[in-house]
Amino acid sequence: MKYDTSVLLILTGGTISMGESPKTGALAPLDKERMLKLIPELEMLPVNVSSVSFDPMIDSSDVEPSFWVKIAETIRDNYDKYDGFVVLHGTDTMAYSASAVSFMFRHLRKPVIFTGAQLPLGVLRSDAKENVMNAIEIAAAKKEGKPIVPEVAVFFEDALMRGNRTTKKSTEFFNAFYSYNYPDLAKSGVHIKYAPVHIMHDETDKPLVVNTKFDNNLVVLTLFPGIRPDVVEMVFRIPKLRAVVLKSFGAGNAPSAPWLYDALKKGTDAGIVVVNVSQCQIGRVEMGLYETSLNLQKAGVLSGYDMTIETAVTKLMHLLGNYVDPQDIMDRMKISLCGEMTV
Numbered sequence: 431m432k433y434d435t436s437v438l439l440i441l442t443g444g445t446i447s448m449g450e451s452p453k454t455g456a457l458a459p460l461d462k463e464r465m466l467k468l469i470p471e472l473e474m475l476p477v478n479v480s481s482v483s484f485d486p487m488i489d490s491s492d493v494e495p496s497f498w499v500k501i502a503e504t505i506r507d508n509y510d511k512y513d514g515f516v517v518l519h520g521t522d523t524m525a526y527s528a529s530a531v532s533f534m535f536r537h538l539r540k541p542v543i544f545t546g547a548q549l550p551l552g553v554l555r556s557d558a559k560e561n562v563m564n565a566i567e568i569a570a571a572k573k574e575g576k577p578i579v580p581e582v583a584v585f586f587e588d589a590l591m592r593g594n595r596t597t598k599k600s601t602e603f604f605n606a607f608y609s610y611n612y613p614d615l616a617k618s619g620v621h622i623k624y625a626p627v628h629i630m631h632d633e634t635d636k637p638l639v640v641n642t643k644f645d646n647n648l649v650v651l652t653l654f655p656g657i658r659p660d661v662v663e664m665v666f667r668i669p670k671l672r673a674v675v676l677k678s679f680g681a682g683n684a685p686s687a688p689w690l691y692d693a694l695k696k697g698t699d700a701g702i703v704v705v706n707v708s709q710c711q712i713g714r715v716e717m718g719l720y721e722t723s724l725n726l727q728k729a730g731v732l733s734g735y736d737m738t739i740e741t742a743v744t745k746l747m748h749l750l751g752n753y754v755d756p757q758d759i760m761d762r763m764k765i766s767l768c769g770e771m772t773v
């Protein structure tokens with residue numbers, strides 16, 4: 431070990447790791463050796479960088495909850511050996527993975543920085559190297575011997591964001607991720623400027639706890655003008671369904687038609703947890719502000735406040751995996767577990 435600080439690079443796949451497949455001609459992940467050869471600059475960093483690779487590396491559209499468990503367990507198994515972790519991940523579902531992993535950790539005191547790229551490492555104009563270099567520098571950054579960002583975060587283009595506040599907003603531009611409802615944790619320009627007031631710290635001296643339980647018996651239901659009663663009713667009849675993320679209009683509004691109230695009320699009475707998340711990205715759900723959200727409140731629908739859809743889904747999966755009683759799940763949906771919403 432040449433230097434005082436060590437970072438583990440966890441390669442999981444995504445465009446960042448891809449090249450043209452000899453079989454299909456389409457983009458598919460390369461292997462670890464071919465990939466790392468494309469970033470000789472890693473040797474120049476004043477940080478010991480080691481790497482592990484998932485086998486196989488995948489396109490993040492194939493991610494499932496077991497993949498989140500694998501990421502968290504890799505970090506747990508190497509937790510004492512490294513000062514920070516960088517997870518290279520496909521961008522398509524990175525916001526889901528960063529959110530899910532944030533719920534799995536308690537008493538995290540080291541940086542876990544997710545990043546990826548819009549263009550593969552081997553492409554001349556790629557954003558990959560810049561993202562990886564910044565992410566490693568952030569994962570290694572300390573002040574008075576302590577990590578500056580002991581959170582699960584996403585770095586992309588020039589911004590470090592709390593992982594469970596991010597959304598992929600662009601398939602085209604290099605600034606593909608955005609944190610609409612929480613300020614950036616750092617901005618990278620000539621210097622990396624941290625925003626300490628926005629960064630969370632675990633003040634206990636308890637050891638890291640990794641909770642790997644998930645239950646995916648939930649559905650996302652997007653409302654639209656003209657949505658049919660039988661469609662909503664069918665959703666609530668899905669066998670084993672335990673939760674619904676209801677994507678509502680504006681500040682949490684929905685059609686005031688009695689059939690919708692009836693369907694929702696029947697669902698919540700049967701113990702299905704329904705969480706109201708807005709189709710708007712900026713701002714929050716305020717149930718009761720308009721008459722068109724009063725019915726939702728009366729039907730027992732919970733406010734998702736300013737949570738992203740990615741966070742609402744993964745938080746519910748985490749809670750459904752850990753609690754049987756809907757009331758226990760609802761009590762925890764109402765509070766922020768790790769900075770994922772502002773109540």
Ligand code: ASP
Binds near residue numbers: 445446490522548
């Ligand atoms: N389809 C790719 C993935 O999510 C896209 C990317 O990484 O940018 O794995």
